[in-house]
Amino acid sequence: MNKNLVAISLIILGAGLLLIWSGVLLYDSEILLGLVLAAFGISNTNYSFRVGSRKRIVLSAILFLTGVVLIVKNSYEIIDTRGLILVSILFISGAALLILFIDNVKQKTFLFSGFALIILSCFSLTVLKKIGLFQWLKTVGDMFEVFLPVILIIFGMSIFINRKK
Amino acid sequence: MDEQNLHNQLFGEEQPQADPVYRVRKLQRSGDNVVIAGVCAGIAEYSGKETAAIRVIAMLLLLLGAWIVAAYLIIAFLLPIGKYDESLTEVETKAIGKENFRTVVSGLFIIVGLHFALVKFGFSGSSGVFILPNTFMFPLLAIAGGVFLLTNKLAKTKIGPEETTEFYRSRSDKFLLGVCGGIAKYLGIDSSSLRIIFLLLTGLTLGMFAVAYLVIAFTSQQEPQLLPLQDE
Numbered sequence: 001m002n003k004n005l006v007a008i009s010l011i012i013l014g015a016g017l018l019l020i021w022s023g024v025l026l027y028d029s030e031i032l033l034g035l036v037l038a039a040f041g042i043s044n045t046n047y048s049f050r051v052g053s054r055k056r057i058v059l060s061a062i063l064f065l066t067g068v069v070l071i072v073k074n075s076y077e078i079i080d081t082r083g084l085i086l087v088s089i090l091f092i093s094g095a096a097l098l099i100l101f102i103d104n105v106k107q108k109t110f111l112f113s114g115f116a117l118i119i120l121s122c123f124s125l126t127v128l129k130k131i132g133l134f135q136w137l138k139t140v141g142d143m144f145e146v147f148l149p150v151i152l153i154i155f156g157m158s159i160f161i162n163r164k165k
Numbered sequence: 166m167d168e169q170n171l172h173n174q175l176f177g178e179e180q181p182q183a184d185p186v187y188r189v190r191k192l193q194r195s196g197d198n199v200v201i202a203g204v205c206a207g208i209a210e211y212s213g214k215e216t217a218a219i220r221v222i223a224m225l226l227l228l229l230g231a232w233i234v235a236a237y238l239i240i241a242f243l244l245p246i247g248k249y250d251e252s253l254t255e256v257e258t259k260a261i262g263k264e265n266f267r268t269v270v271s272g273l274f275i276i277v278g279l280h281f282a283l284v285k286f287g288f289s290g291s292s293g294v295f296i297l298p299n300t301f302m303f304p305l306l307a308i309a310g311g312v313f314l315l316t317n318k319l320a321k322t323k324i325g326p327e328e329t330t331e332f333y334r335s336r337s338d339k340f341l342l343g344v345c346g347g348i349a350k351y352l353g354i355d356s357s358s359l360r361i362i363f364l365l366l367t368g369l370t371l372g373m374f375a376v377a378y379l380v381i382a383f384t385s386q387q388e389p390q391l392l393p394l395q396d397e
Contacts, residue, residue, distance in 0.1 A: 007314035014307030021300050055352040089370050093377065107332045113380040120373050133371070140371060149282035155361045156274030162357060163217060163267035 002047045009040040030074045037067030045099070054103060061099045065092040082141050083124075083134045090121035193247040197258075200265050202241040202313075210247075217268040224272035228279060234306050238313060263355055270358045333388035334381075342382040 016032045019025035025032075041064025048056035069088045078084050094117030101110035124133060195206030198216060205223050209216040226233040253261075335346030338356050345363055349356035367374040 003314050007311040010307045010311030014304040014311065017304035017307065021304065055354050058352060086370055089366055090373060093366065093374065097377065109332060109381050109385040112384050113377040116380045117377050120376060137371060144368060149278040149285065152274045152278030156271045156278060159267050159274065159358060159361065160221065160271035163264050163271065
């Protein structure tokens with residue numbers, strides 16, 4: 001990460017949140033966070049391409065798109081939030097793989113897998129939605145939500161125990 | 166000096182005793198074991214405890230409210246940075262970086278899991294730092310963090326080794342087909358954390374994420390095997 005970019009983003013976020021808190025800025029805090037993330041993501045992607053760090057490129061692309069999702073989610077009335085999460089995860093991951101292909105065009109595998117995920121995200125909005133994917137998603141999501149804390153804690157503990165391996 | 170020692174030993178004369186050296190443990194930020202500002206590692210070095218444990222405890226304290234962030238920043242401002250250990254080799258630096266990354270990821274998983282569990286049972290963290298609400302404190306902390314970064318108060322960090330140029334499915338670091346191991350090596354990140362994130366995303370997308378795994382597996386090559394050199 002570019003330290004100066006992180007610093008400037010944090011200061012803008014902090015100042016913006018203070019203005020929202022004081023009532024000067026009539027904005028949703030999540031939209032502001034989305035804007036800052038999107039701006040930081042795109043600037044850091046450019047910086048990472050110049051530095052040549054792949055993990056930074058991927059992380060910046062993910063942050064940029066997460067920012068866009070936050071802006072969209074809070075700007076429009078979206079009834080099915082779970083559906084949005086599913087589509088976003090698929091699209092963001094696909095975009096991250098595509099950006100890896102842009103970084104190294106010899107690696108066609110990232111192009112194919114990125115496209116596969118983006119096509120799946122489009123299908124999940126159209127064809128798969130008609131089949132009843134979102135209803136199924138709701139049932140599985142409800143079940144997943146109950147066990148999510150336990151799953152996360154177990155995953156966390158397992159990484160912590162194996163941190164020196 | 167050696168001749169003097171020999172003479173003293175032969176004639177039984179006592180050697181003058183050197184003054185004992187007392188090492189004073191100084192509380193300072195770590196210079197070479199850094200995630201944000203090296204505060205947790207500094208406390209661990211001072212107290213003789215393990216750094217990873219201090220880091221996870223500090224992260225868990227976040228559940229009690231944003232005051233821990235304020236405390237962290239104040240300590241980071243007040244404590245001096247320790248000397249950077251130049252004797253650390255690239256392998257040792259990489260091992261420290263890997264352990265730090267895993268500690269932070271594990272701490273994040275545990276804290277998010279505990280947060281969801283506590284919310285489910287009706288508990289919530291403190292809504293403020295002292296008398297100030299979190300909605301006011303968080304922006305201040307963000308600005309303080311930004312100023313802290315801009316004033317270059319961070320400890321030194323070594324740049325990691327170069328990344329590989331070719332992507333291969335891993336032969337040595339594999340669970341199923343070596344895709345996660347290969348991606349981790351290609352990006353220079355930790356493979357076990359990537360595997361867990363991959364598993365979570367597969368669960369969240371009802372298994373659709375596995376399609377990408379299969380596409381990568383079938384369109385990429387496996388890491389070439391290193392054969393032992395043969396004499397002609």
